[in-house]
Structures are given as structure tokens and as C-alpha cells.
Amino acid sequence: MKTATRPGAEAEAHRVTRPRADALRNRERIVSAAREMFVEYGPEAPLDEIARRASIGNATLYRHFPDRSTLLVEVVRSVMSRTAEAAERADAEESDPFAALCRFVHEAADERIGALCTLLCGHFEPHREDLEVERIRLTQIVDAMMERARLAGRLREDVAQGDLMVALAQLSRPLPGTGCMNIDRFTHRHLQLFMDGLEAPARSALPGRSATLEDLRRATP
Amino acid sequence: MKTATRPGAEAEAHRVTRPRADALRNRERIVSAAREMFVEYGPEAPLDEIARRASIGNATLYRHFPDRSTLLVEVVRSVMSRTAEAAERADAEESDPFAALCRFVHEAADERIGALCTLLCGHFEPHREDLEVERIRLTQIVDAMMERARLAGRLREDVAQGDLMVALAQLSRPLPGTGCMNIDRFTHRHLQLFMDGLEAPARSALPGRSATLEDLRRATP
Amino acid sequence: MKTATRPGAEAEAHRVTRPRADALRNRERIVSAAREMFVEYGPEAPLDEIARRASIGNATLYRHFPDRSTLLVEVVRSVMSRTAEAAERADAEESDPFAALCRFVHEAADERIGALCTLLCGHFEPHREDLEVERIRLTQIVDAMMERARLAGRLREDVAQGDLMVALAQLSRPLPGTGCMNIDRFTHRHLQLFMDGLEAPARSALPGRSATLEDLRRATP
Amino acid sequence: MKTATRPGAEAEAHRVTRPRADALRNRERIVSAAREMFVEYGPEAPLDEIARRASIGNATLYRHFPDRSTLLVEVVRSVMSRTAEAAERADAEESDPFAALCRFVHEAADERIGALCTLLCGHFEPHREDLEVERIRLTQIVDAMMERARLAGRLREDVAQGDLMVALAQLSRPLPGTGCMNIDRFTHRHLQLFMDGLEAPARSALPGRSATLEDLRRATP
DNA sequence: TATGAATGAGGGTTCATTCAT
DNA sequence: TATGAATGAACCCTCATTCAT
The missing domain is CATH 1.10.357 (Tetracycline Repressor; domain 2)
Structure with missing residues (x-):
């Protein structure tokens, strides 16, 4: 009850799922940038550039897609x-x-x-x-x-x-x-x-x- | 007349073109190897590998084709x-x-x-x-x-x-x-x-x- | 105020600059090694050797100085x-x-x-x-x-x-x-x-x- | 006696020394081109370019100056x-x-x-x-x-x-x-x-x- | 987890030197 | 002897991938 009535409780619950939402958002951005790059430059397109277009660090790309x-x-x-x-x-x-x-x-x-x-x-x-x-x-x-x-x-x-x-x-x-x-x-x-x-x-x-x-x-x- | 009767004249004329014959042979081998490689790997095929397939040194390729x-x-x-x-x-x-x-x-x-x-x-x-x-x-x-x-x-x-x-x-x-x-x-x-x-x-x-x-x-x- | 009282705030602020400190240290070592090499061998000194003297990988030099x-x-x-x-x-x-x-x-x-x-x-x-x-x-x-x-x-x-x-x-x-x-x-x-x-x-x-x-x-x- | 009176005898004698004269001429041209190149580009000037400026083949340079x-x-x-x-x-x-x-x-x-x-x-x-x-x-x-x-x-x-x-x-x-x-x-x-x-x-x-x-x-x- | 940094391996190119004609 | 051609070694630079924060 207390959580239900306390203001911001929903926001907190949100906060629990937010990181995963962020990760998913990152993943989407990577795939989208990769699609553009692969179409334009072929399957050898630089992964660093894909990361840059997705506005994430290059290592983050590797966390989502190991190779x-x-x-x-x-x-x-x-x-x-x-x-x-x-x-x-x-x-x-x-x-x-x-x-x-x-x-x-x-x-x-x-x-x-x-x-x-x-x-x-x-x-x-x-x-x-x-x-x-x-x-x-x-x-x-x-x-x-x-x-x-x-x-x-x-x-x-x-x-x-x-x-x-x-x-x-x-x-x-x-x-x-x-x-x-x-x-x-x-x-x-x-x-x-x-x-x-x-x-x-x-x-x-x-x-x-x-x-x-x-x-x-x-x-x- | 004089060249026709002088012994070795033909050989000399030959000597002028003979080295070119070897070089031409190399040139042909390079083009042939390049054709295979470009077909197989695209226009970014490694030039060193083209040279290797043509059985010549890499610098020789550059002598024949500067870029x-x-x-x-x-x-x-x-x-x-x-x-x-x-x-x-x-x-x-x-x-x-x-x-x-x-x-x-x-x-x-x-x-x-x-x-x-x-x-x-x-x-x-x-x-x-x-x-x-x-x-x-x-x-x-x-x-x-x-x-x-x-x-x-x-x-x-x-x-x-x-x-x-x-x-x-x-x-x-x-x-x-x-x-x-x-x-x-x-x-x-x-x-x-x-x-x-x-x-x-x-x-x-x-x-x-x-x-x-x-x-x-x-x-x- | 809020950052001053929040525990770990200083550490966090530090964390933002700390990696840069390591990079700066590397940068300093590169410049120092480059100074020695340029003085000794002139402006055409091999960049790979500069990197070696600075005890870093060659590509790191290019990260800091693109050319x-x-x-x-x-x-x-x-x-x-x-x-x-x-x-x-x-x-x-x-x-x-x-x-x-x-x-x-x-x-x-x-x-x-x-x-x-x-x-x-x-x-x-x-x-x-x-x-x-x-x-x-x-x-x-x-x-x-x-x-x-x-x-x-x-x-x-x-x-x-x-x-x-x-x-x-x-x-x-x-x-x-x-x-x-x-x-x-x-x-x-x-x-x-x-x-x-x-x-x-x-x-x-x-x-x-x-x-x-x-x-x-x-x-x- | 016969050589003295035969026309062209002197020319023949000349012909014996002519190659050496040619060689000396080549040597001079190499040194001269090298001086220009060394002054302009320093002691690492490309030897091939020196040979080119001297209008001789590169290997000829090595015959005159082994290193x-x-x-x-x-x-x-x-x-x-x-x-x-x-x-x-x-x-x-x-x-x-x-x-x-x-x-x-x-x-x-x-x-x-x-x-x-x-x-x-x-x-x-x-x-x-x-x-x-x-x-x-x-x-x-x-x-x-x-x-x-x-x-x-x-x-x-x-x-x-x-x-x-x-x-x-x-x-x-x-x-x-x-x-x-x-x-x-x-x-x-x-x-x-x-x-x-x-x-x-x-x-x-x-x-x-x-x-x-x-x-x-x-x-x- | 996300990141900037570091790195080694590989390709392109030049050049001194050797070879074959 | 003089030469064009051939070669390997060295350098510059990029990129995929790993590391440490």
C-alpha cells in the first residue's frame, strides 16, 4: 500500500526496468546503424564507424554482438x-x-x-x-x-x-x-x-x- | 644493309626486346592473377596476395602498375x-x-x-x-x-x-x-x-x- | 551541495578524469620520445620507433596524433x-x-x-x-x-x-x-x-x- | 708501320680508351647529380633518383660506387x-x-x-x-x-x-x-x-x- | 554495464640492392 | 660494362579486438 500511494513509486519501478530499456535502445541503434553501413560499404564496414554512427562506445557494440x-x-x-x-x-x-x-x-x-x-x-x-x-x-x-x-x-x-x-x-x-x-x-x-x-x-x-x-x-x- | 650483314645484328635487336619479353610475361601473370582475385574478393583484394599468386615479389607489381x-x-x-x-x-x-x-x-x-x-x-x-x-x-x-x-x-x-x-x-x-x-x-x-x-x-x-x-x-x- | 554530501561523488568525478590522466601520461611519453627522436634523426624519424621508445603500441600514437x-x-x-x-x-x-x-x-x-x-x-x-x-x-x-x-x-x-x-x-x-x-x-x-x-x-x-x-x-x- | 699508315688507326686506338672515357664521364655525371641531390634532400636521398638525374641506369651507379x-x-x-x-x-x-x-x-x-x-x-x-x-x-x-x-x-x-x-x-x-x-x-x-x-x-x-x-x-x- | 584507451596484425607503398640480359 | 627488372625489408597507417576504469 505505502508504495502505491507514495508519489514517485511508479517512477521507481520504472527505474528498475529503465537500464534494460536503455540497453535495448542501444541495441536497436546499433542494428540500425549497422544496416546503413552494411548496405553502403558492404559486410566489411568498420565496426568502429558503426559504433560512432550509433553514438555509443565501440566496446559497447562488442557487449551486444561479440563478433x-x-x-x-x-x-x-x-x-x-x-x-x-x-x-x-x-x-x-x-x-x-x-x-x-x-x-x-x-x-x-x-x-x-x-x-x-x-x-x-x-x-x-x-x-x-x-x-x-x-x-x-x-x-x-x-x-x-x-x-x-x-x-x-x-x-x-x-x-x-x-x-x-x-x-x-x-x-x-x-x-x-x-x-x-x-x-x-x-x-x-x-x-x-x-x-x-x-x-x-x-x-x-x-x-x-x-x-x-x-x-x-x-x-x- | 650494314646491320643486315653484320653478324649478331639480329641477336642484338633481339636483345633489345628480349628483356621486355620477360617483363611482358610477368605483366600477363599479374593481370591474370588480378583478374582472379578481383572476381573472387572484389576490388579491394590485397595486392600482396595478387603478387603472391602471380609468383612475383610485391614490389614488382608496383613497377608494372603504380597503383x-x-x-x-x-x-x-x-x-x-x-x-x-x-x-x-x-x-x-x-x-x-x-x-x-x-x-x-x-x-x-x-x-x-x-x-x-x-x-x-x-x-x-x-x-x-x-x-x-x-x-x-x-x-x-x-x-x-x-x-x-x-x-x-x-x-x-x-x-x-x-x-x-x-x-x-x-x-x-x-x-x-x-x-x-x-x-x-x-x-x-x-x-x-x-x-x-x-x-x-x-x-x-x-x-x-x-x-x-x-x-x-x-x-x- | 548535493555532490559534496553524496558519498562517492568525488570518486565519481575522479573517475571521469582518471582515464584521461592515464591517457595524458601516455601522451606525455609520446611527446617526450618524439622530441628525442626528432632531435636525433630529424623530422622523418620513424613513428614506429617513437612509439617503441615511449613503450606504447604504434597504434596508440596514432590515436593521440593522427598524423x-x-x-x-x-x-x-x-x-x-x-x-x-x-x-x-x-x-x-x-x-x-x-x-x-x-x-x-x-x-x-x-x-x-x-x-x-x-x-x-x-x-x-x-x-x-x-x-x-x-x-x-x-x-x-x-x-x-x-x-x-x-x-x-x-x-x-x-x-x-x-x-x-x-x-x-x-x-x-x-x-x-x-x-x-x-x-x-x-x-x-x-x-x-x-x-x-x-x-x-x-x-x-x-x-x-x-x-x-x-x-x-x-x-x- | 702498317697500323700507322692505315687510315682509322688512331680512331681504333681511341676506341680502346673510349670506353674508359665514357665510364669517367658517367662517373662525373653521377657525382654531380649526387651532389645536387645530397644538398637538396640530405644524405638519405634516393639513389635511384640520383641515377635518373645522371641519366644512367641505377645498376650503373652501383658499379661505380658499391654503396x-x-x-x-x-x-x-x-x-x-x-x-x-x-x-x-x-x-x-x-x-x-x-x-x-x-x-x-x-x-x-x-x-x-x-x-x-x-x-x-x-x-x-x-x-x-x-x-x-x-x-x-x-x-x-x-x-x-x-x-x-x-x-x-x-x-x-x-x-x-x-x-x-x-x-x-x-x-x-x-x-x-x-x-x-x-x-x-x-x-x-x-x-x-x-x-x-x-x-x-x-x-x-x-x-x-x-x-x-x-x-x-x-x-x- | 558502458566506455575510452591500447594493442597487434595486416595491407599499401617505397627504396636499397641484386640479378640476368 | 650497362641496363631494366626483381626483390625483400622497412615504414606508415587502419582496424578488429581486448583491457581497465
């Missing part, structure tokens, strides 16, 4: 999560399943999924638990969307998810070199041309086998 | 030159102009033009003389091929050279990370899908403006 | 500051203004101002703020001392500050080559002979124009 | 030789022995004896035969000139050759930093002031002992 891989994973995970959400929204809201795929692709490009997912390749051990959750979620919704489009006769038969996802990643990557963000101007054009190529009926026979994301992973040593 | 830019230019120039040759062959030998474009695109991918031309972006001053020669040569033949395909009603009207070249570069880039050369397995599939999207009649309206290579150059700060 | 210029400036600034103090003391304590000049010259030589001020020539952009403060301070006190000596008829009329300062710098420089610190044995003799030449009445007509320190600066490209 | 020391010695020796000649001329032509000293000092400064003789300190083993010859020659003529001036009551009694030679070297050295050749503007003023201080009667008591060149040499480890 570069951990930070990369978290950045990619968060982007994957938002991308999966975009896919789910597109799937739910578009009546034409091929239009849903197109919408998803363009929205994913805006999320820089290209810049970031490709970071995964070769930069850390593949099977982090938390990342797998989002990867599977994304894989499943994209698979479902493609299957629906295929059944509707809107998507050519000879393509698999890896075809879509790798091309999406590549076409939305920034051009190499610092600050070449200008790829944005062209990405959506190229993605649209690619989607036109995916549309049924197929206009050509494709060489090789269709790829899954698992193929890509395995292909990486 | 990284010069080496990058030479690597890109040689690839551009071979790619232009491929384009000219395809243009000459294929009766269907769209088939010629397709053949060129796949051959260019095998030359790793994607990996290498994108190196240009932001990594050195744009207008080196020798590079420009090859760039113009390549630009002109590709423009000619696209124009022919367009006139034949085989290429959609709303695309320009930059659309083709940038997508070609992006789709044939190796995935980031060491040794991810396995993109080759998928590149030709993705390129074919993209070419299907380029084929007339257009299946969609494209967003934005068509890009030229000049646009890309200007977009880079 | 060679910054370190040079700090070394020279501190010596200029001590030299200006010596001049002010001599000016205040000696009744004969020419004796004050002589005392200043010998004390400045002991500060190695010769070795160090000459480092300025051509090794960094001339107008660093903090350095200018000390340079002006030194210039003004020496000008004042010379003017007083001139008015007292003790200093010949045809000399200016640059004549004194450049000769002081040159005569007190260490001889080139490692460890030739033994110039000290002779510097004071030579300086005294030079001062005898400065004394009024003039024993000869001087060639050229009298130099100011500004002349020297401008003379450097 | 930097040998080249330094030769440069200094030639300057010492010319300086000794200047001393001998001044001694022969000036009636006032102190005026002879003054003339010698200024001429020696123009020979850059300061820049070059100080190169000796610490940069090579002290007792090269050919160098000693010139050093002794120079020492003896300067000693003789000083003795004559002393006897004539024109030079103060408490100075020795080292006092003159070291101060001469120091005052005529270029200021540190590349290309600071502008010391010339002031050198002759400072030397004149120093000579005024050397003139009898002495205006002060000198600290320390008078130095000989031998003292300097021994002082160097």
Missing part, C-alpha cells in the same frame, strides 16, 4: 522478418497471385534484402537458430505464393524459389564502390523485366537446374 | 576487349538479332564481365584513354545489336543499353564472400529469364527511365 | 612555449638588455629549439592555431628584447630577429647522423662568438637584407 | 678539394690574413661545404684514404691562415679551427625539409656576423674548450 557475424546475423534477421511480413501482406491483399509476387519483389528490394541477404554468403556459420526461424518463414510464404501463381497458370513451370530469390538479391545489390547507392534508380526496372521473364508462358528453355536457397547454401564452402 | 587503379583499369580493359569481340562475333554469325543478343549476354557472363565492369564504379577516375577506347567499342556494337533487334520487332521498345548491361553485370556477379564462385550455376538461368523479359512484345510497363551507361557513370560521385 | 604533422606541431609548440618562458625570465631578470639576449640564446639552445624549430620548415601547413599562439608570443618577447638592446646601444643596428633566430637554430642543431648529440660541447662557444658579432658597434657591413621569421616561412614552398 | 658511403665520400672529397683550393687562393691573394679567412669562409659556403661536410658525421667509417688526403690538405691551409691572422693580431686568441669549421658547416646547412634552399639568402649575413665575433679583440670569454675537427670525429660513436 561481426553475430551483428550481421541480427541485421539480416530483422530484414528477413520485415520482408516476410511484406510477403504475407502481398499474399493476403492481392487477388492475382502473380501480381502478389511482383509486389513482394519490389517491396523486398526497397528493404534492401538484396544488399543484406547476400551478406550471409560465406560470412558466418550457416545455421544460427534465430535466423533459421525467419528464413523458414520467408521460404514458406514465398513458396506458397509461387505455388499459387503456378497453379493459376501465371508463373512458368520451370523456375523455383532460388531463381527468384537469388536474382532478386543480385538485381537489388548496390553497385560496388562506396556510396554507389544509385542502383535504386534501375533496380525496379530490372526486377520488372525479370518478372516479365518469369511470367507464363515460358518464352525459352532454361539451362541448368532450378535452384533452391538450400542449393546456394550448400554451394558455399 | 591499384592502373591495375584495375588494365584488367577491366582486357575483359572489355574480349567481350566486345564476343559481341562482334555474335552479331556477325547469328541471323536472328535477338538470338545474337542472347548469345552475347551468355558469353559475356562467362567472361565475368559482370564481376569486373562493376569494379569501375567509384574505384578510379572515369576517363582513362585506353579504357574509353574499349568502352566505346563495346557500347557501339551492343547499341547496334539492340537497334537491329528492335527494328526486327524482337526487342521491346522501352529498354536501353544500360538496362541490359547493368542487369548483365549484376546477375553475373559472384555472390559476396570468399570463394562463392558457384553463382555460375545459376547465372545463365537468370540471364535467360531476364532476356525473356526483354523480348517483344512487352508484358508490362516499366517504371522509371531507361538507363545508359553514362547515367551510371554520372550517378557515381 | 606526423600533428605530432611535430605539438613537440615544437611545447618547446616554443618553454623557450618563450626562458626569454621572459631573462628579460625580467637581467638589467643589461644585451646580457638578457645572450642568456636567452644559451637557454634556448639547451631547450634544443634549434633542432626543433627548424623542423617547421616545409613539414606542415604553416598556420596551426595553437602553434601560432606560441610563435607570436616568442616573436614578441624577442623583438622587445632586441629593441631594448638596440636602444641601449648594445646591439648593432643592422640585424633583425630572423638573423638571431635562424643562426640560433642552425648553431644549436645536432650534427647529422645518428647520435651526434655532441654538438652541445661546441654550441655555446659558437653562439657566444655569434653574439659577440651582434654586439654594437658593428665591425662590418652585412650583405643582403635582414631576415624576419616571416621571410623564412614565405621562402618555403 | 652509399662510397658515393658520399667521393662527393665530399671533391667539395673538400675545391674548398681547399679556394683557401689556398684566398691565402695567396689577400694581404690581410683576416680578410683572407673571411673570403675563404664565404667561398666555402657557396661550395655548400656546410651541406656536404656534415654529411660525413655518422654516415660512414671515418678514415677513407682519399678523403683523408683532402681533409689534411684543407686542415693545414686553414690552420696556417688562422695562425697568420692570430699573429697579426686580427683573430682572437681563444678559438681553434674546429670553432670556425663547425660553425661554417652549421650556418651554411640548408634548413631541414625538402627544397629549403633559401638558407642562402641568410647564410652570408650570419657568417659575417660570426666572423665579426671572431675578430680580435675578443668581446667575451668563451665557454668550454676550443674544438678541433678531430674532436668532432672522436665525439661521433
Whole structure:
């Protein structure tokens, strides 16, 4: 009772949780700064500069993310999560399943999924638990969307998810070199041309086998 | 006359060029090693490692190429030159102009033009003389091929050279990370899908403006 | 009041400055080692060796002084500051203004101002703020001392500050080559002979124009 | 007989000695270029650049001078030789022995004896035969000139050759930093002031002992 | 816990010197 | 003999990571 009536009690209770709130806020700032830096400078971006952009000390970054891989994973995970959400929204809201795929692709490009997912390749051990959750979620919704489009006769038969996802990643990557963000101007054009190529009926026979994301992973040593 | 009859004259003339022959051999080995390294690790590949792969001392690399830019230019120039040759062959030998474009695109991918031309972006001053020669040569033949395909009603009207070249570069880039050369397995599939999207009649309206290579150059700060 | 009564407040305040105390100690050791090395080997002395003498890692040196210029400036600034103090003391304590000049010259030589001020020539952009403060301070006190000596008829009329300062710098420089610190044995003799030449009445007509320190600066490209 | 009458015989004989003439010419060009470079950039001047200025291959420099020391010695020796000649001329032509000293000092400064003789300190083993010859020659003529001036009551009694030679070297050295050749503007003023201080009667008591060149040499480890 | 500071390892580049023609 | 080319060692500087407060 006394605490309930004493003025400032709530503030005190707050004070108990505040440090954790601060830590979470720091963590968010780090991930946000890291996303910007990785997109702009690639996966080798200086960690000190990421810390500086997040307005925290460099050692604090290491407390939250003991190595570069951990930070990369978290950045990619968060982007994957938002991308999966975009896919789910597109799937739910578009009546034409091929239009849903197109919408998803363009929205994913805006999320820089290209810049970031490709970071995964070769930069850390593949099977982090938390990342797998989002990867599977994304894989499943994209698979479902493609299957629906295929059944509707809107998507050519000879393509698999890896075809879509790798091309999406590549076409939305920034051009190499610092600050070449200008790829944005062209990405959506190229993605649209690619989607036109995916549309049924197929206009050509494709060489090789269709790829899954698992193929890509395995292909990486 | 006198030199022709004097014994050893030929040997002397030889002696003038022979040392250069050794140096040229070294130069070739450097360019070749650099091409591999740049494709695999990007334009920031350690020059010392390039020298090691070429089995020469590190300072020798600097004798031939005083800075990284010069080496990058030479690597890109040689690839551009071979790619232009491929384009000219395809243009000459294929009766269907769209088939010629397709053949060129796949051959260019095998030359790793994607990996290498994108190196240009932001990594050195744009207008080196020798590079420009090859760039113009390549630009002109590709423009000619696209124009022919367009006139034949085989290429959609709303695309320009930059659309083709940038997508070609992006789709044939190796995935980031060491040794991810396995993109080759998928590149030709993705390129074919993209070419299907380029084929007339257009299946969609494209967003934005068509890009030229000049646009890309200007977009880079 | 509140901080005074709160236990640990002083300790906390201390904690804010204590790390800086360690860093300052390192900084002092760097400047001291740099002074020795610059005097002994000139302004091109290896920075790694300076770090080694200061018993710190090489990168620590760069944390404190991002480039060679910054370190040079700090070394020279501190010596200029001590030299200006010596001049002010001599000016205040000696009744004969020419004796004050002589005392200043010998004390400045002991500060190695010769070795160090000459480092300025051509090794960094001339107008660093903090350095200018000390340079002006030194210039003004020496000008004042010379003017007083001139008015007292003790200093010949045809000399200016640059004549004194450049000769002081040159005569007190260490001889080139490692460890030739033994110039000290002779510097004071030579300086005294030079001062005898400065004394009024003039024993000869001087060639050229009298130099100011500004002349020297401008003379450097 | 037959060779005497055959046309071109003399030319042939010439041809035997011509290579040596070429070699000597090369040697002269190297020494000359080295003198310029050492004066301008100090004793660490790049040997490759010296070779380039002499318009010869770098390896040719090594054929003539197997190491930097040998080249330094030769440069200094030639300057010492010319300086000794200047001393001998001044001694022969000036009636006032102190005026002879003054003339010698200024001429020696123009020979850059300061820049070059100080190169000796610490940069090579002290007792090269050919160098000693010139050093002794120079020492003896300067000693003789000083003795004559002393006897004539024109030079103060408490100075020795080292006092003159070291101060001469120091005052005529270029200021540190590349290309600071502008010391010339002031050198002759400072030397004149120093000579005024050397003139009898002495205006002060000198600290320390008078130095000989031998003292300097021994002082160097 | 958060931080500024320290550090070692590695890459880029220059230069003295050696080698092969 | 004279030369261009090759080389390794040394230096400068950056950055990921650890330490001490």
C-alpha cells in the first residue's frame, strides 16, 4: 500500500526496468546503424564507424554482438522478418497471385534484402537458430505464393524459389564502390523485366537446374 | 644493309626486346592473377596476395602498375576487349538479332564481365584513354545489336543499353564472400529469364527511365 | 551541495578524469620520445620507433596524433612555449638588455629549439592555431628584447630577429647522423662568438637584407 | 708501320680508351647529380633518383660506387678539394690574413661545404684514404691562415679551427625539409656576423674548450 | 554495464640492392 | 660494362579486438 500511494513509486519501478530499456535502445541503434553501413560499404564496414554512427562506445557494440557475424546475423534477421511480413501482406491483399509476387519483389528490394541477404554468403556459420526461424518463414510464404501463381497458370513451370530469390538479391545489390547507392534508380526496372521473364508462358528453355536457397547454401564452402 | 650483314645484328635487336619479353610475361601473370582475385574478393583484394599468386615479389607489381587503379583499369580493359569481340562475333554469325543478343549476354557472363565492369564504379577516375577506347567499342556494337533487334520487332521498345548491361553485370556477379564462385550455376538461368523479359512484345510497363551507361557513370560521385 | 554530501561523488568525478590522466601520461611519453627522436634523426624519424621508445603500441600514437604533422606541431609548440618562458625570465631578470639576449640564446639552445624549430620548415601547413599562439608570443618577447638592446646601444643596428633566430637554430642543431648529440660541447662557444658579432658597434657591413621569421616561412614552398 | 699508315688507326686506338672515357664521364655525371641531390634532400636521398638525374641506369651507379658511403665520400672529397683550393687562393691573394679567412669562409659556403661536410658525421667509417688526403690538405691551409691572422693580431686568441669549421658547416646547412634552399639568402649575413665575433679583440670569454675537427670525429660513436 | 584507451596484425607503398640480359 | 627488372625489408597507417576504469 505505502508504495502505491507514495508519489514517485511508479517512477521507481520504472527505474528498475529503465537500464534494460536503455540497453535495448542501444541495441536497436546499433542494428540500425549497422544496416546503413552494411548496405553502403558492404559486410566489411568498420565496426568502429558503426559504433560512432550509433553514438555509443565501440566496446559497447562488442557487449551486444561479440563478433561481426553475430551483428550481421541480427541485421539480416530483422530484414528477413520485415520482408516476410511484406510477403504475407502481398499474399493476403492481392487477388492475382502473380501480381502478389511482383509486389513482394519490389517491396523486398526497397528493404534492401538484396544488399543484406547476400551478406550471409560465406560470412558466418550457416545455421544460427534465430535466423533459421525467419528464413523458414520467408521460404514458406514465398513458396506458397509461387505455388499459387503456378497453379493459376501465371508463373512458368520451370523456375523455383532460388531463381527468384537469388536474382532478386543480385538485381537489388548496390553497385560496388562506396556510396554507389544509385542502383535504386534501375533496380525496379530490372526486377520488372525479370518478372516479365518469369511470367507464363515460358518464352525459352532454361539451362541448368532450378535452384533452391538450400542449393546456394550448400554451394558455399 | 650494314646491320643486315653484320653478324649478331639480329641477336642484338633481339636483345633489345628480349628483356621486355620477360617483363611482358610477368605483366600477363599479374593481370591474370588480378583478374582472379578481383572476381573472387572484389576490388579491394590485397595486392600482396595478387603478387603472391602471380609468383612475383610485391614490389614488382608496383613497377608494372603504380597503383591499384592502373591495375584495375588494365584488367577491366582486357575483359572489355574480349567481350566486345564476343559481341562482334555474335552479331556477325547469328541471323536472328535477338538470338545474337542472347548469345552475347551468355558469353559475356562467362567472361565475368559482370564481376569486373562493376569494379569501375567509384574505384578510379572515369576517363582513362585506353579504357574509353574499349568502352566505346563495346557500347557501339551492343547499341547496334539492340537497334537491329528492335527494328526486327524482337526487342521491346522501352529498354536501353544500360538496362541490359547493368542487369548483365549484376546477375553475373559472384555472390559476396570468399570463394562463392558457384553463382555460375545459376547465372545463365537468370540471364535467360531476364532476356525473356526483354523480348517483344512487352508484358508490362516499366517504371522509371531507361538507363545508359553514362547515367551510371554520372550517378557515381 | 548535493555532490559534496553524496558519498562517492568525488570518486565519481575522479573517475571521469582518471582515464584521461592515464591517457595524458601516455601522451606525455609520446611527446617526450618524439622530441628525442626528432632531435636525433630529424623530422622523418620513424613513428614506429617513437612509439617503441615511449613503450606504447604504434597504434596508440596514432590515436593521440593522427598524423606526423600533428605530432611535430605539438613537440615544437611545447618547446616554443618553454623557450618563450626562458626569454621572459631573462628579460625580467637581467638589467643589461644585451646580457638578457645572450642568456636567452644559451637557454634556448639547451631547450634544443634549434633542432626543433627548424623542423617547421616545409613539414606542415604553416598556420596551426595553437602553434601560432606560441610563435607570436616568442616573436614578441624577442623583438622587445632586441629593441631594448638596440636602444641601449648594445646591439648593432643592422640585424633583425630572423638573423638571431635562424643562426640560433642552425648553431644549436645536432650534427647529422645518428647520435651526434655532441654538438652541445661546441654550441655555446659558437653562439657566444655569434653574439659577440651582434654586439654594437658593428665591425662590418652585412650583405643582403635582414631576415624576419616571416621571410623564412614565405621562402618555403 | 702498317697500323700507322692505315687510315682509322688512331680512331681504333681511341676506341680502346673510349670506353674508359665514357665510364669517367658517367662517373662525373653521377657525382654531380649526387651532389645536387645530397644538398637538396640530405644524405638519405634516393639513389635511384640520383641515377635518373645522371641519366644512367641505377645498376650503373652501383658499379661505380658499391654503396652509399662510397658515393658520399667521393662527393665530399671533391667539395673538400675545391674548398681547399679556394683557401689556398684566398691565402695567396689577400694581404690581410683576416680578410683572407673571411673570403675563404664565404667561398666555402657557396661550395655548400656546410651541406656536404656534415654529411660525413655518422654516415660512414671515418678514415677513407682519399678523403683523408683532402681533409689534411684543407686542415693545414686553414690552420696556417688562422695562425697568420692570430699573429697579426686580427683573430682572437681563444678559438681553434674546429670553432670556425663547425660553425661554417652549421650556418651554411640548408634548413631541414625538402627544397629549403633559401638558407642562402641568410647564410652570408650570419657568417659575417660570426666572423665579426671572431675578430680580435675578443668581446667575451668563451665557454668550454676550443674544438678541433678531430674532436668532432672522436665525439661521433 | 558502458566506455575510452591500447594493442597487434595486416595491407599499401617505397627504396636499397641484386640479378640476368 | 650497362641496363631494366626483381626483390625483400622497412615504414606508415587502419582496424578488429581486448583491457581497465
